[in-house]
Amino acid sequence: MDHISFSDLHILLVEPSDTQRKIITSLLIKESVGEIDAVSTVAEAKSALKSHSSDVVVSAMYFEDGTGLDLLKSIKNDKETASIPFMLVSSENRVSKLEEFKQAGVAAILPKPFKPEYLSRALRASLDLINTEELDLELFDVQDVRVLLVDDSKLARNHIRRVLEGMGLEKITEAENGAMALTYLKDQEFDLVVTDYNMPEMDGRELSEYIRFNAETAHIPIIMVTSEAVDSPHMANIQQTGVNALCDKPFEASEVRKMLASLLSE
Numbered sequence: 001m002d003h004i005s006f007s008d009l010h011i012l013l014v015e016p017s018d019t020q021r022k023i024i025t026s027l028l029i030k031e032s033v034g035e036i037d038a039v040s041t042v043a044e045a046k047s048a049l050k051s052h053s054s055d056v057v058v059s060a061m062y063f064e065d066g067t068g069l070d071l072l073k074s075i076k077n078d079k080e081t082a083s084i085p086f087m088l089v090s091s092e093n094r095v096s097k098l099e100e101f102k103q104a105g106v107a108a109i110l111p112k113p114f115k116p117e118y119l120s121r122a123l124r125a126s127l128d129l130i131n132t133e134e135l136d137l138e139l140f141d142v143q144d145v146r147v148l149l150v151d152d153s154k155l156a157r158n159h160i161r162r163v164l165e166g167m168g169l170e171k172i173t174e175a176e177n178g179a180m181a182l183t184y185l186k187d188q189e190f191d192l193v194v195t196d197y198n199m200p201e202m203d204g205r206e207l208s209e210y211i212r213f214n215a216e217t218a219h220i221p222i223i224m225v226t227s228e229a230v231d232s233p234h235m236a237n238i239q240q241t242g243v244n245a246l247c248d249k250p251f252e253a254s255e256v257r258k259m260l261a262s263l264l265s266e
Helices: 018-030 042-051 068-076 095-103 116-130 154-166 178-187 204-213 233-239 253-263
Strands: 010-014 035-039 056-059 086-090 108-111 146-150 171-175 192-196 222-226 245-248
Touching: 010 018, 010 042, 018 035, 018 116, 035 042, 042 056, 042 068, 056 068, 056 116, 068 086, 068 095, 068 154, 086 116, 095 108, 095 154, 108 116, 116 154, 116 253, 146 154, 146 178, 154 171, 154 192, 154 253, 171 178, 178 192, 178 204, 192 204, 204 222, 222 253, 245 253
Parallel strands: 010 035, 010 056, 056 086, 086 108, 146 171, 146 192, 192 222, 222 245
Antiparallel strands: none
């Protein structure tokens, strides 16, 4: 498929405020976005997605008939729309609320008000999900790389899987938590582990420690995906468990591509 640019994008903007719709629309136009449809409710957004295709959804968080999370989950749970990148634009700053979006597979989160450069980065992250490109590796055929993907959120796993598959990785085994991942590690061989940090039964830290201190698995590169700031003291402690790379949620394709190119070439 030919790569598309900002000018090729068809964006569905979902925003209840007339003023905010005008502001965001003008900023998208300045980014040379090709086509913008604007609606004000969750119901209108769902109807628009059914009647015509959109490349990206840009949505607020709260509406008179629901929330942006309702819309995001509806999009991600429908096979016809699951691959559409979803960008959240919101003044919400409660960690628990934003965490719900990160676990549901949001492509980018923009605070209100936001700087134009933040919008550019979010649009590029969305384009990276659309413009798939096979990863070129020296030591592996990318289709043969065996990945163990560990996350207790099905929607988050779906999002990470789409990013990895967009780079040509095909052999992906999913586990819902660290305990399930251990059963796979005992029976199968893997070239890479991508794991969430916060999980029930056995979290990402415990899983990473097991991998590093077991002779049969100690060599496997580990990418830990976390909603916490990667430069926080907490995450610095996580790196001491032998994690090779920390990756923020949302799981950005460009960042992951660089990590994989480095880890799988060592």
